[in-house]
Each structure stands twice: as C-alpha cells, then as structure tokens.
Amino acid sequence: AQTVTQSQPEMSVQEAETVTLSCTYDTSESDYYLFWYKQPPSRQMILVIRQEAYKQQNATENRFSVNFQKAAKSFSLKISDSQLGDAAMYFCAYRSALPVSGATNKLIFGTGTLLAVQP
C-alpha cells in the first residue's frame, strides 16, 4: 500500500521569504500523480499544484514550485515571496495512475504541515 509522509507538522516563514515543505511517499508503482493542497483555517481546500510522475520537469504555478525526485520518492513544495494569505495547512497527496475498471483511484493524503506566515 502507498503511504505519504509529511515530517514537518508545523513551519513558520517571514513574509516575502521562501519556505520549503517536505513530502515523501512510498510506492512500488511507476506511474502516479502527486498533488499539493492548501486548506486555510475554516476555509476551502484548494489545489496548489500537481505533478505527473512520468514528467521529469518540475511543475510550477506562479510562486509555487515543486522539487520532484522520483528515485528518492520526494515531492517538496517551495513557496517563494511568502504572503500572509499563504498561511494554511498544506497536504501532500498521492494518487495511483493504474486503471481501475469502472471506478477511480483513492487520493492518499499525508498528515499535513501547518504553515504560519509572520509579518
């Protein structure tokens, strides 16, 4: 079974600085998808960034980028120029790409990293 580990329960960053959130996963599969979701306090969970395992190029979305190391099974999220609105719980998630007849694969979440942004 696949597992996702986020070893940093809490992190803090100064406004305008850069912070990296770590995520490692364990799988025997070669094809899968990885996601980072952001959940601000009492607010909606939103997708930050996604990565297909077969793509070597790291995904980027504005100030958010990932460092995807397939061999090391590592998928860290870098937030540049941190803003107060980036304060949230960040979840790393894994999803198998294996086809499942008539169904869909589960999203496996890490335990989350609570990011505080200091003004």
Add this chain to the structure above:
Amino acid sequence: DTEVTQTPKHLVMGMTNKKSLKCEQHMGHRAMYWYKQKAKKPPELMFVYSYEKLSINESVPSRFSPECPNSSLLNLHLHALQPEDSALYLCASSQGPSGTGSLSETQYFGPGTRLLVL
C-alpha cells in the same frame, strides 16, 4: 469553473435527528466523493461514486447513507449520529475514469459542512 458547492455550511443536530448534506457540481465530473475531516487532520475518505454508482465504501457505519440522484448531485443522509461524528464533511469531484492525465485525476473540493452532533 472548478466549483463544488455544499449545503448547509453549518449543521447542529441531535442524536435522534435525521438530516441530509448536499453537494453539487456542474463541471461534468463523473466521480464524486464524501470525506470526513477532523481538526488539523487530513480528510478521510468515506464514499466514492463513479458514474452515479457507489464504487467505494470505506466501511462507513450505516448511520451514514450516501445517495447520488444524478451526475451533478451527491447527498449524504445522516441518522442517529454520535457526538464523535462531529467533523467537517467535504465533498469533492473529479472527471472520473474516462479522463486522461492528471487533470482527470484531480479532485476539486467543496467548502464543506461543519457538523456538530449533540
């Protein structure tokens, strides 16, 4: 548009009440999900519907009863809940098995219903 809506936003119910949570999406997604989330924890999958058929039930107690009336709607019927069922209930949707690439595998979440069972 990647919007998933959920009603109500908040719900307080007694242990003998019957209530329902609603979820709606108009993105043409064919997979819909119910999650339960406790504070500062990741969401826990409860049910998955694929093409309006229940495809995954994560051994959820029968006091939770899902229903998918059509491809846009998902309900969660609640009956005789316990205080430990108090949580944030999240609905999500994705394109489903017919999609290709990570876009089809991406789940979009609603804002959730915060449930308190007294």
